[in-house]
Amino acid sequence: MTAESARVPHEEVARHERAPGHGDHGLGGHDIDVDKHVKTYIVVFVSLLVLTLVTVGISYLDLSTGPAVALALLVATVKGSLVACYFMHLISERKLIYAVLTLTVLFFFFCLLGPWLTEGNQVGSHQNVPGPTGHEAATH
Amino acid sequence: MTTAIPYTVEVRPDTGLNNVKLGIWLFLASEVMLFGALFASYILLRVGAPPGTWPQGTEYLSVPLATLNTAVLISSSVTMVMAWASCIRRDFGKYRLYMGATVGFGFVFLIIKYIEYTSKFEHGWFPETNTFLAIYFTMTGLHALHVIGGMAVNAYFWLPGAKMWKTAPEQFTNRVETAGLFWHFVDLVWIFLFPVLYLL
Numbered sequence: 001m002t003a004e005s006a007r008v009p010h011e012e013v014a015r016h017e018r019a020p021g022h023g024d025h026g027l028g029g030h031d032i033d034v035d036k037h038v039k040t041y042i043v044v045f046v047s048l049l050v051l052t053l054v055t056v057g058i059s060y061l062d063l064s065t066g067p068a069v070a071l072a073l074l075v076a077t078v079k080g081s082l083v084a085c086y087f088m089h090l091i092s093e094r095k096l097i098y099a100v101l102t103l104t105v106l107f108f109f110f111c112l113l114g115p116w117l118t119e120g121n122q123v124g125s126h127q128n129v130p131g132p133t134g135h136e137a138a139t140h
Numbered sequence: 141m142t143t144a145i146p147y148t149v150e151v152r153p154d155t156g157l158n159n160v161k162l163g164i165w166l167f168l169a170s171e172v173m174l175f176g177a178l179f180a181s182y183i184l185l186r187v188g189a190p191p192g193t194w195p196q197g198t199e200y201l202s203v204p205l206a207t208l209n210t211a212v213l214i215s216s217s218v219t220m221v222m223a224w225a226s227c228i229r230r231d232f233g234k235y236r237l238y239m240g241a242t243v244g245f246g247f248v249f250l251i252i253k254y255i256e257y258t259s260k261f262e263h264g265w266f267p268e269t270n271t272f273l274a275i276y277f278t279m280t281g282l283h284a285l286h287v288i289g290g291m292a293v294n295a296y297f298w299l300p301g302a303k304m305w306k307t308a309p310e311q312f313t314n315r316v317e318t319a320g321l322f323w324h325f326v327d328l329v330w331i332f333l334f335p336v337l338y339l340l
Contacts, residue, residue: 045218
């Protein structure tokens with residue numbers, strides 16, 4: 001006997017109580033909810049494809065490094081947010097998941113900025129080591 | 141009939157979630173740290189390179205192929221979420237179709253990656269050739285391993301694992317959603333990898 005009927009994620013949260021006779025036929029109200037979700041998925045899909053073309057287009061603009069990086073990462077963040085919010089259902093997710101992700105983002109920034117801010121002034125200071133395109137670094 | 145492992149379908153009163161969902165998000169958090177470490181390495185390597193020595197991605201990499209691969213992964217994410225929606229709608233036929241498409245798109249992604257990698261090797265460009273190629277192969281290689289892993293799970297739920305649909309459809313739907321979360325994460329990583337390695 002199935003315990004829960006067809007549902008979308010955020011409904012899982014508040015609906016412990018199961019209405020008697022609310023069987024899992026996948027019909028009625030829940031279907032309409034999923035239909036709305038499906039429309040959203042299509043819109044997000046098209047937006048992601050468009051933003052991918054925008055990303056490539058930006059690379060042809062011949063911007064200097066700073067603005068190029070900022071713009072590319074901005075577009076990537078928008079795309080990533082669309083995937084996270086709608087495909088991964090994050091927009092209707094529980095607070096606990098938000099808490100886990102907030103902690104993750106915090107540590108992610110430590111991970112990114114930590115080495116850069118502490119060791120960054122040492123980077124590139126050992127000039128006797130060949131640069132990144134040098135073939136002399138090969139050991140064979 | 142109860143499942144042997146509790147809270148795979150029912151919601152836990154203390155977390156408000158089933159265990160599977162909390163578990164996969166915690167795992168994804170750890171994956172963020174894994175790829176985060178590599179992105180941090182990339183930043184440090186690039187910032188630390190003597191000026192003018194860090195190559196543009198286009199010197200070694202094919203933007204058209206990678207753009208196509210981006211579209212492939214995005215499409216696979218859509219078909220994955222549609223597979224889950226089909227489970228909610230109790231349409232097993234559609235589920236099979238969409239999950240099959242997801243696995244198919246994964247294959248296409250790997251084939252394009254194979255073409256990219258072999259073309260590098262034919263030019264004599266290997267991970268040890270220079271730092272840019274080292275970080276490129278490391279990051280895309282680790283990502284490709286994640287694609288392979290995700291595809292293995294998806295293929296399981298597409299074929300042999302789909303048996304569970306008959307006996308425990310809600311649990312199966314949750315499993316599909318969980319596999320989807322991992323698969324969307326793999327797509328998300330590529331969404332950042334693509335501009336960082338190929339376009340900047």
